[in-house]
Amino acid sequence: MAQLTLRELGEILLEFQFQDRDSPGVLDTGSLDVVFQDLGYDSLALLQTTGRIQREYGVELDRDGVASAETPRALLDLVNTTLTGATA
Numbered sequence: 001m002a003q004l005t006l007r008e009l010g011e012i013l014l015e016f017q018f019q020d021r022d023s024p025g026v027l028d029t030g031s032l033d034v035v036f037q038d039l040g041y042d043s044l045a046l047l048q049t050t051g052r053i054q055r056e057y058g059v060e061l062d063r064d065g066v067a068s069a070e071t072p073r074a075l076l077d078l079v080n081t082t083l084t085g086a087t088a
Contacts, residue, residue: 004053004079006032009072012052016045032073039072046075053079059086 010027017040031039036046050066053059059082069075 002057003083004057004076006072006076009049009076009079012049013039013041013045015052016048017041027072032076033071035070036072036075037070050075057083059083 006027006029013027027039041049046066046069050061054061057079059079061078061082065078066075069078
């Protein structure tokens with residue numbers, strides 16, 4: 001099964017970013033360890049993002065894991081670990 005890439009995560013997140021931000025919170029390797037809030041994403045944006053990931057990738061993400069994933073790296077690790085486990 002495919003892995004979620006940083007680019008794909010960034011594309012999904014951009015759809016749910018704060019509407020009042022002046023500039024988009026673009027994800028790159030320099031933002032992997034930046035807290036989502038500092039990138040312009042609130043808890044609703046993350047809820048919508050994880051919902052879309054679950055639908056598109058056909059996996060159920062652990063709620064506690066999602067709640068503790070405060071950075072793009074942590075969310076990518078959670079999603080990709082879940083995807084790997086789903087194919088095992």
